Amino acid sequence: MAPTEQAVIQHLEPLAIADALVLTVEAGWNQTAEDWAFFIAHGTVFGARDAGGKLIATAxxxxxxxxxxxxxxxxVAKSHRRQGLGTRMLNQCVSLLRERALVGMLDATPAGAKVYAPLGFRTIMGLNRWEGMGGAVVDRGEPVRPLxxxxxxxxxxxDAIAFGAPRNTLLANWWSRAGTRxxxxxxxxxxxxIRRSRIASQLGPVVAATESSAIVLLDAAIASMPGAVFVDVPEQWADIGAYLSTRGFAVQRPFQRMALGIDRPYGEPARVFAIAGPEYG
Ligand SMILES: CC(C)(COP(=O)(O)OP(=O)(O)OC[C@H]1O[C@@H](n2cnc3c(N)ncnc32)[C@H](O)[C@@H]1OP(=O)(O)O)[C@@H](O)C(=O)NCCC(=O)NCCS
Structure with missing residues (x-):
């Protein structure tokens, strides 16, 4: 029996956030304690612990x-990968989705997609994470105003119309974080x-009527935030890709938006030019 078959999966409590951050850091992910706290308060977070009580996986x-x-x-902790634990964690999530009759949506890394596809998740959209440096741009007097x-x-x-569901609590949470603009x-x-995060500021959501309007917003947000910036852009937006390249950004990794039980995105994808982040959609 693989050691991960003995791992105990439980609901993660706020006291476990420090343990969860160890996994975030090991995976090189951008989430902060505030993100974990939001998921624990407003969603369900599963955690698997090994026989010694060490947190080795989350979902x-x-x-x-x-x-x-x-x-x-x-x-899944690097030391416990490729033993079926990621699949076990996802099965917990899928059971919860079924219990509550919810469609499952996610933004998958290439490694994650390999676990989700056998469980029935299908790709409905591609995204690219662009990475670059913010700040240091002269204000061009674009027609934007700070919120x-x-x-x-x-x-x-x-946002509710573009995303496909109201998320007032989440927007208020991002807004309340130090440094959000x-x-x-x-x-x-x-x-x-644009909100500060662990490794880089996360730019998104960006919602507008046209790609050129979205570029005005992206430009203002990037200029306002010195330091590293991540922005996750649906791959169909070629003009945004060209703008970000000119601004010195490069694609760091792709994501696949996958869905279980539906074959098209919610909301109005034609208005969404950057998502809030792969963890939130
Ligand atoms: C993606 C991730 C969660 C997968 O976790 P995992 O525990 O390795 O997943 P599983 O073991 O269930 O499946 C992964 C692979 O192991 C294989 N596998 C499953 N059980 C196995 C076993 N007992 N022995 C050997 N291989 C096994 C699966 O077939 C799959 O193989 P493949 O990659 O060749 O297709 C993990 O790699 C990870 O944490 N990566 C970094 C963060 C990340 O990208 N997360 C996904 C976000 S969308």
């Missing part, structure tokens, strides 16, 4: 109120958020 389900849930934070706290509820209404187009509906 999470974050339900949205439109009949679907995001499956994420799927990490204020009083704008967040209004933005949440547009947001921008809105002055003359049309469009907004973008």
């Amino acid at each position: 999470a389900v974050l339900p949205y109120s439109a009949g679907f849930a995001w499956v994420s934070l799927v990490i 204020a706290s009083s704008d967040v509820d209004r933005i949440a209404r547009f 947001g921008f809105e187009l002055a003359d049309e509906i469009g907004y973008g958020l």
Whole structure:
């Protein structure tokens, strides 16, 4: 019997966030303690511990109120990979989805996709994570204005349409984090958020009517945030790719958006130019 077959899978409690961050760091992921705390408070996080009580794997389900849930934070410690533990963790998530009659959605790394495909998840969209440096750009007087706290509820209404489910609590959570900035187009509906994260600031969501409007928002957000920036962009947006390349960004890795039980994205993908991050959708 593989040692991982004996691993005990339980719900992760807030006290385990420090252990979960060890896995985040080992995997080179960007999530912070605030992200883990949000998933524990508003979703279900499974954790597997070895016989000595060490956390060796996690997986999470974050339900949205439109009949679907995001499956994420799927990490297996390097020492325990390729023994079936990732599949066991995902099976826990799939059982929960079935119990609650929720469609499962996720943004998979290439390694993750190998685990999800045999469980029935199908690719519905490709994404690229772009990585580059923010700040140091002269303000070109683009038609954008910074968001204020009083704008967040209004933005949440547009966001619900574009994403496909309301996520006011999540937007308020990102907004409350130290260093978060947001921008809105002055003359049309469009907004973008950028929040500090563990390795790099995460730029997204960016929602707009057109790719050229989205580039205005991306430019403002990138200029506002010195240091490393990640932005996860649906691969169909070639003009954004060209803009990011010119801005010195490069593709760090692809993601595949996969779904279990549906064959198309929720919301209005034509308005989503950067997702909030692979863990949130
Ligand atoms: C992706 C990840 C979670 C997979 O975890 P895992 O525990 O290795 O997954 P599994 O063991 O269930 O399956 C992975 C592979 O092991 C194989 N495997 C499963 N049981 C096995 C066993 N007993 N012996 C040998 N191989 C086994 C699977 O067939 C699969 O093989 P493949 O890669 O050749 O297709 C892990 O690699 C990881 O944490 N990666 C970094 C973070 C990440 O990318 N997470 C996914 C986010 S979307």
